[in-house]
Amino acid sequence: MADHPVKLGGVHHAAYRCKDAKETVEWYGRVLGMDYTTAFAEDHVPSTGEYDPYMHVFLDAGNGNILAFFELPNQKDMGRDENTPAWVQHLAFKVGSEEELLAAKKHIEAQGIDVLGPTHHGIFKSIYFFDPNGHRVELAADIGTEEQYAELKRVAPMMLDEWSETKTAPKHADWLHKIAREAHGLEDTSA
Structure with missing residues (x-):
């Protein structure tokens, strides 16, 4: 698709909802070592003008990738799509090796977090756990040729x-x- 009119330069950020922005920033820093880089807070949504106060926080996931969260205190409590299994929707982050994956598992379990895996997927191995918002998180190490x-x-x-x-x-x-x-x-x- 070299001649496609849209030339993407990567993912600017992926945004999800969180229950508490401060707790989320602290958890991702402590558990996954992410740096908290930026925040935006508004009372009105810039794209719609709608009154809906929010805190929008940004975390560095490495290699130019940014993970963002919105805390929306005036909205109904956070939920999830009950028609989609919990294992389907998840955030997956790459680690450099199988050894790094195992070290991450040990660190995360030491934080009192239940970790599933490693699971062997043929060309990569993964571990799985949940953040404080109920989002499933995966760490994956490529092992394929x-x-x-x-x-x-x-x-x-x-x-x-x-x-x-x-x-x-x-x-x-x-x-x-x-x-x-x-x-x-x-x-x-x-x-």
């Missing part, structure tokens, strides 16, 4: 087409699932 990533990119269009037609898991990258199943000590059910 260049060849594996290239093959996944090659089969992606075919997988999407098959999924669109059948709504069942396509088998174009079954080798990836076999790696993950074997890592978890599960029986190979692909035959």
Whole structure:
């Protein structure tokens, strides 16, 4: 899509809602080492003019990526989409290695936070936990080879087409699932 008229330069920031801006900033700093960089606070929403006081905080997630949160005290209590499983919507951050992933798990558990994993996904391993707002957070360490990533990119269009037609898991990258199943000590059910 080199000739596409929209030229993106990356994600400026991703914004989520929080229950308490101060608690959220402190938690992400203590648990994940994120620097608190910026805040905006308004009584009126700049894009709509609507009266709705808010605090908008920004945290540095590394490598030019910014995670932001809104505290909205005049809105109904925060909820989540009850029709979507809790494991689906999440924030995923990259760590540099499997060793860093395991060190992060140890640190996070020492904070009194329950951590699930590591989970082996074939080309990366992840741990999962929840922030004080109920957002699921994932830390992931890439472990795949260049060849594996290239093959996944090659089969992606075919997988999407098959999924669109059948709504069942396509088998174009079954080798990836076999790696993950074997890592978890599960029986190979692909035959």
